[in-house]
Amino acid sequence: MTAKYVGQPVKRNEDPRLLTGQALFVDDVHLPDMLHAAFLRSDYAHARILSIDTTAAKEMPGVVAVYTAEDLGDFWQPSPMIVQPPPTLEDIVFNPRPQIPLAKDMVRHIGDPVAVVIAESRYIAEDAAEQIWVDYEPLEVVTDIEKALEPDSPLVYEDLGTNLASHVRQEKGNYAAAAKKADLIIKRRMVIDRGAAAAMENRGIVVDWDAKTQHMTMWNTTQAPIPIRNGLAATLGLSEHQVRVIAPFVGGGFGPKIMLLQPEEVLLPWAAMRLCRPIKWIEDRRENFLGTTQERGQIHAVEAAFSKDGKILGLKDIFLHDTGAYNPYGLTIPLNTQTHSMGVYDVPNFYTEFKVVFTNKMIVTPVRGAGRPQGIFLVERMMDLAAKELGIDPVEIRRRNLIPADAFPVHHSIIGQDFIEAIYDSGNFQPLVEKARLLIGYDKFVTEEQPKLRAAGKHIGIGLAPFVESTGVGPYEGARITVESSGKVNLVTGVGTQGQSHFTSFAQIAAEQLGVAVQDVEVTTGDTDQFHWGTGTFASRGAVVAGNAIFAAAKRVRAKILAKASEVLDAPEEELELKDGAIRIADIPEKSISLGELAMLANPLRGAVEPGTEPGLEATEYFGPKYGTTASGVAAMIVEVDPDTMLIDIKKFVIAHDCGTVINPMVVDGQIHGGVSMGIGHSFYEQLIYDENGQLLNASFMDYLVPRSTDMPPSIEIAHQETKSPLNPMGSKGVGEAGAIPIPAVLAQALENALNIDGLELLEMPLSPGRLFELAQAAKNRD
């Protein structure tokens, strides 16, 4: 038998390089004669640009060029929209306002790029940027999404006559009819504010135009190298093969790095071609806060209808979604919110409507979770409120509403981010809930421990929240696998890597099929000269979509190996075994040939072959799923609050998770750990705070609080369940965003339970000690 790698906690292939500083990040690229760029970004959230004077800046020694929108001439074009609204959505409003390379007459958010300086060093570039004089006429600013829709609101786009970017209504069943039959109707307002992706590595670009070969190379921290190559070629009037985009090791993506043809990405190649010198731009942290997209920012009016035995009859949600000053990413986030608002529950009737709103704030695009945490938050909070109203245990009310295991696939008749109806392909929620309940020790805590702790004056509570995660969406990815004459395997795929352990998980899939060690599969990701079909790393799709392309390619290479070996060893294929880098006849171990030798035989230098023979042991395959897979999980926590300071301490955290076939449990755990810490951040520490002038008040890690190890629970206990997806041969589902999704819901529930104050409802995210204090005071004063 071939060695079994899928499902094993194989150590990471990439770690030796990463841990010894041998991994290439964009900032490690140093080219001879390289110039450095700095951007001048708007200090105003909304202003007309009356004039820009770059004379002083241009005169500074070491400054090579300064460009404003005017200097770009015809090159100044709005970027194409990254995501269009689904053509399948009917009767919608959608006003596209894509990103532009440099602000021309108007700046629309703090950080909107106004000019770029190219100089001999970043120091000089920054000095010169300070010497650019922009004459602004400040305009009225709109930051509040509710006020933005009032008739007298300042307008982000005067030509539109409204701040409404989009309006979408969808319905499953008939909520109004269901509500008529309900014993209990709950209505609440819920607010979810913004957070940052805060990747460890900021964005960065090095671009090199070689005039002699007419070839451009760009190193970019992107999650989508191939679309960037194609977009750049089109924008610059080059052939796609004249442009190579390399996404080397990238220190975290989390969504904003999927953005493409961003101002920096279009301007620097254009400048490099004019100046015929390489240019580097490395975003610094302050710039990242002001120049990189963000997420969350929704206000919901939620209504749920329940029967008295706790069965949810229907859900209605009308929400506003903040898109910031532009909307290049279409409707992905609010659609995700819609398709996740039913969570793991059998919700027969669901009316959902949203308005997307332009504001004078940074653009909103997906950040890990991408609309999903919001949907889960609202449905889970509704479950808690109903449980309280109806006197049902919070876990019990959830159990009563779970989608049963035999109901899959579940059709929701709501169009999702991948343009087609949201369908849960598979799942088994009941045992997941039980696993989490047992791991957290729910029953014992509620019946024995909590009463004792409360009697001792402790404020300690429990929460348990299930969730779904739509993952593994299309359209497709591909992979090419080659057995080299050394016997090592080369695996190339188009997706980029930002820390997801692709070099290991992908290698495991191939190694298992080819009978080689995982370490002998060398994986290349994110280099368009190596592979130029594909879309990118987002929506927890790498392992599912690229993974299954790899699986298919590996199977085909395996078939080629067997066919060739059968010929060479003169034995039927069924008797052959692939093991330890060799092919042998099962019963006669001496009669074998190494993979390397076989690869050489498959690529002869002289002699004749059968016409139609393909050289080498190589195959390229693609995989595109019919629709996305649905992963699921149940998170539970015990949290203690100091009711005087409102500081919190997460005592215990567990999660039961189901992403179908687990390729590498250690890697899956790592994804969950990261997601959980991000979820904790976005629930209690991280909040981007804009004032009424649209100024971001905490654009540094001093004031924007990313949780530290000391803010994490002492451990994260994880239980895996494997409900295979029927949508792909491996049966896998994604996990990249899982950890972040349930945290707002589970933390709110646990904190409410811990504080145990009459009338205290936590219906907003993120919270903070100060906000908890205010909410608790308000609840006490209401009594």
Next chain:
Amino acid sequence: MKPAPFEYHAPATVEQALELLATHGYDAKILAGGQSLIPTMNFRLAQPAILIDMNNIPALRYIEPTPAGGVRIGAMTRYQTAERSPLIAERAPLVAEALPHIAHPQIRTRGTMGGAIAHADPAAELPAVCVALGARFKLRRGTQERWIAAEDFFVGLFTTLLEPDELLLEIELPPLPARSAWAFTEVARRHGDYALVGVAAGITLDDAGNCADVRLSFLSVGDRAVLAHNAIAALKGHPPTAETIAHAAAIAAADDIAPNADIHASVDYRRHLAKTLAQRALTQAAERASAG
């Protein structure tokens, strides 16, 4: 986030540093540990034309006993050195207790005791601790030296009595009275962050068990480190019971401080924290004093 151009000097003696200051005065900035100055320069909020780096002046790095039973600390002493000093642990336990709350180990290996005082951040621990302890500071300008009491030294947000051409040379902590004990506590969003509110408390008991003296100071509740005179007066002469302490803490929160709201805390929340923390710190100091 690159600083604007500046000229750099690294004098080897206090005298050379003072000479440079005399020449450049307003245009110059002293560089101590750089943990506050460098970030402000990188944000281009400060753009000093001249930087005078004090890190090559070993004469400013010392922790020594004073004959009276106190401690003298050279301005360029790193937090980390002070944190590990047995002399400080023995003679200034309040300082030892407060130091680990300052930022993170990495920052404490660079940041200096003098830098914290000269910087006068109202959210910093050390100024409040010095005010509670009744420390005094030695300043020098040219050949002129002067001593200023901690409570007088801090005059506003990042503002002290230091003249632009004057150096802070030493922090002197007085000896502790017999039967006195101290406590420090704070609330920060994350460990190592600047505190939302912090409190330093000291109680000296007389033979009858009443508070012969009380010291109570706050950080992060206004534009400078605040000594809570009203609360001190309320508790002095009384036994430190739960009631008297709660009463004093309430007075401190209501009358002694004028907190501001910021993105992390409202005025009400700060007052509430001030009361809670004052109560906790005074209680702990009282317990330690009666035990000790």
